[in-house]
Amino acid sequence: MTHRFATRAVRAGLNADPGHNAVVAPISVSACYRRQDPGQPGAFDYARTQQPSRALLESALAELEGAAGATVTASGMAAIDLILNDLPPHARVVCAHDCYGGTRRLFDARAAQQRIALTYADTTDPDTLQAALREGADLLFVETPSNPRLRLTDIEQAARLGHDAGAIVAVDNTVLTPALQRPLSLGADISVSSVTKMLNGHSDMVGGVVACSDADRHTRLAWWANAAGLGASAFDSFLATRGLRTLPLRARAQCETALELASRLAAHPTIVRIDYPFLKGHPGRGIAAAQQSGGGPLLSLEVSGGTAQAIELVKSLQLFTLAQSLGGVESLVCIPATMTHAAMSAEARAEAGIADGLVRLSVGIEDVEDLWEDLQAGLEIR
Ligand SMILES: *Cc1c(COP(=O)(O)O)cnc(C)c1O
Numbered sequence: 001m002t003h004r005f006a007t008r009a010v011r012a013g014l015n016a017d018p019g020h021n022a023v024v025a026p027i028s029v030s031a032c033y034r035r036q037d038p039g040q041p042g043a044f045d046y047a048r049t050q051q052p053s054r055a056l057l058e059s060a061l062a063e064l065e066g067a068a069g070a071t072v073t074a075s076g077m078a079a080i081d082l083i084l085n086d087l088p089p090h091a092r093v094v095c096a097h098d099c100y101g102g103t104r105r106l107f108d109a110r111a112a113q114q115r116i117a118l119t120y121a122d123t124t125d126p127d128t129l130q131a132a133l134r135e136g137a138d139l140l141f142v143e144t145p146s147n148p149r150l151r152l153t154d155i156e157q158a159a160r161l162g163h164d165a166g167a168i169v170a171v172d173n174t175v176l177t178p179a180l181q182r183p184l185s186l187g188a189d190i191s192v193s194s195v196t197k198m199l200n201g202h203s204d205m206v207g208g209v210v211a212c213s214d215a216d217r218h219t220r221l222a223w224w225a226n227a228a229g230l231g232a233s234a235f236d237s238f239l240a241t242r243g244l245r246t247l248p249l250r251a252r253a254q255c256e257t258a259l260e261l262a263s264r265l266a267a268h269p270t271i272v273r274i275d276y277p278f279l280k281g282h283p284g285r286g287i288a289a290a291q292q293s294g295g296g297p298l299l300s301l302e303v304s305g306g307t308a309q310a311i312e313l314v315k316s317l318q319l320f321t322l323a324q325s326l327g328g329v330e331s332l333v334c335i336p337a338t339m340t341h342a343a344m345s346a347e348a349r350a351e352a353g354i355a356d357g358l359v360r361l362s363v364g365i366e367d368v369e370d371l372w373e374d375l376q377a378g379l380e381i382r
Helices: 005-011 051-067 076-084 101-112 125-131 155-164 194-198 213-226 233-247 247-266 283-292 305-316 346-351 368-380
Strands: 069-073 093-095 114-119 140-145 168-172 192-196 208-212 271-275 297-305 332-334 359-362
Touching: 005 051, 005 247, 051 192, 051 208, 069 213, 076 140, 076 192, 076 194, 076 213, 076 305, 093 101, 093 283, 101 114, 101 140, 114 125, 114 247, 125 155, 140 155, 155 168, 155 368, 192 194, 194 208, 194 233, 194 247, 208 213, 233 247, 247 271, 247 297, 247 305, 247 368, 297 305, 305 359, 305 368
Parallel strands: 093 114, 093 140, 140 168, 168 192
Antiparallel strands: 069 208, 192 208, 271 297, 297 359, 332 359
């Protein structure tokens, strides 16, 4: 019997301890595993290659993403770089121009080494995307919703265009997680995420995951993860597995609060623009309704007083910690231009619609009225 998402998030890998019948599997810290026979490795051999805590998280994430297999890495960036290992020399990569700043830094550096030939494109616009893919591509890399502007790419359409151009299609699913969006079921070949953010949800570890629809691609990427030594530690894998248990509950609460705050902020006199996928008037609302089951934890806004007022606002907030991450149970605020997206050039930021005074909120699970009072007080300062 196939169970529903929340049931699977709680029960994946439970009762899997043969040694002591522990309901929750122990953290396996051993670096090596005893063999019965020198020519015959057991299920585990050496922890860089694989070990029980990481394997448990990988099978849980593969199940939740609807993947043939998943590889859990030491960071989200390691997961994204891992994908490049499976590409031919000088691979042609088409990437969303408003992707995560760290992705852009990595891809730019790989392009400077001539490891890849890189084109940035507005993947939210099918004509622009098709033009960027015209000469063929090996990898199309999409991020939806994009961060911080929360622009939406139609995954099904992008996957079709990417495949027509000969590319494999990867979607950065960090912001929504499989609780809210499943790229593989929409035609993508790879769903890649930072586990650090919403998946773990408690801001107490760093990790990443690559989930593949194709078993052979998964096997090749797992080979590279072992060869290059990219796998996550036992303790981080344990923490993320524990975080996963409450993912559906957290996602529901965070989406509800984020939508409520976005609606109230939209009516506030000092807000000149606000982005949230399910908000009335959001340009991607139709795509959101078709491929997402919630808007996610992120919203971004611009205030009428520009950068100076934005800085006053983020400094005055008490319940939104000024820090650059997202998706945790605690609410965070950041100014992308000087924090998460500082590695981008000013021109690239302008092209991606990231104004200097743009404020990004990551909404946690605190009481919505407390968060609202905090924002209201912050917006009164001029
Ligand atoms: C944080 C983030 C990453 C990178 O993940 P790390 O775990 O920080 O290496 C990639 N993509 C998105 C959308 C992110 O928010």
